[in-house]
Amino acid sequence: MSQPLTIEDLRVLAQRRVPRMFYDYADSGAWTEGTYRANESDFARIKLRQRVAVDMTNRSLASTMIGQPVSMPVALAPTGLTGMQHADGEILAARAAAKAGVPFTLSTMSICSLEDVANHTGSPFWFQLYVMKDRDFITRLIQRAKAAHCSALVLTLDLQILGQRHKDIRNGLSAPPKPTLVNILNLMTKPRWCLGMLDTPRRSFGNIVGHAKGVGDLSSLSSWTSEQFDPQLNWDDVKWIKDLWGGKLILKGILDPEDAELAVKSGADALIVSNHGGRQLDGALSSIAALPSILDAVGGRMEVLMDGGIRSGQDVLKAIALGAKGVFIGRAFLYGLGAMGEEGVTRTLDIIRKELDITMALCGKRDILDVDKSILVPGTY
């Protein structure tokens, strides 16, 4: 491929360069993958109104997310095992995001630790928290996020138990990985990835190994992670975490208006309409289809963000037009990272920025802050 011009180009490159078990881990959804696919295809149904002979000079994509300035309303979503798409992946992605003026969110299940990312990047980033049964570990993790100067906590609520992705089971993706012979042979066709991995000490869950009680190595990590997601997580825990953290709090994984009401009552600063990229409840609504009813339920009482299925600047514009204050991208940046490391994440953000800018202009708007439903064709959303 000459030069990647679309997120799809980056996906194809990533598929070539990333070992199959990790590529599949990113490019898959739960069970039939119906919700995963609907996240993308439901965007295509929404149509934009083309406007002409409108002054399109001096355009601006600048906005804010939870009150923090962003060069465009797009953040990098928390994704586990990002450092397996490319060596030191979280550090590289955080650097690319900082350069682009957009937020990076570090997952609890990252390869590079909170401290690693803080030490290797100049800008504050956001931290995503999974609530584990070991509450001492959670308390310490929140302290560590504060010490790393994270400027927001993203609390994920849609993973009390794990959805199933068939590909991960078939590929033997577990902690530690139990790759099949086919996967081991596949590794040999990815020399660039292997060299990167040999060159970095970061090959395990950096936030957990050496920090959680009884987890000193990969084999103890395996039993810890399979038991630790807390199926009893409830709104009292949200309050406990809010008080413990004391800073900006974003609730991730809201897909139902009744939960949106509870999210407002929790006093958090924002919620993310999300179905975890179609990786949890297969058969759930796509995020873009769920967005309008969540916005109605919230009625302006808190900021509403969304993620799921965003593969272009047109998708970003549609979500903003419907009323989201900003969006998160998951796979779109993982493909860039797997394809070309830090430069690939920069490429992802450049592609999305350019598409967003041109699309906004052709819809007759010069400022992202003025974008609303009037740019959408009635009856298509």
Ligand SMILES: Cc1cc2nc3c(=O)[nH]c(=O)nc-3n(C[C@H](O)[C@H](O)[C@H](O)COP(=O)(O)O)c2cc1C
């Ligand atoms: C490979 C992968 C790993 C993920 N890991 C996490 C995670 O650790 N924490 C979390 O809250 N969400 C996680 N997510 C969900 C993303 O934060 C986000 O909701 C989703 O990727 C958005 O959909 P998109 O990939 O279509 O943009 C993950 C998603 C992917 C694709």
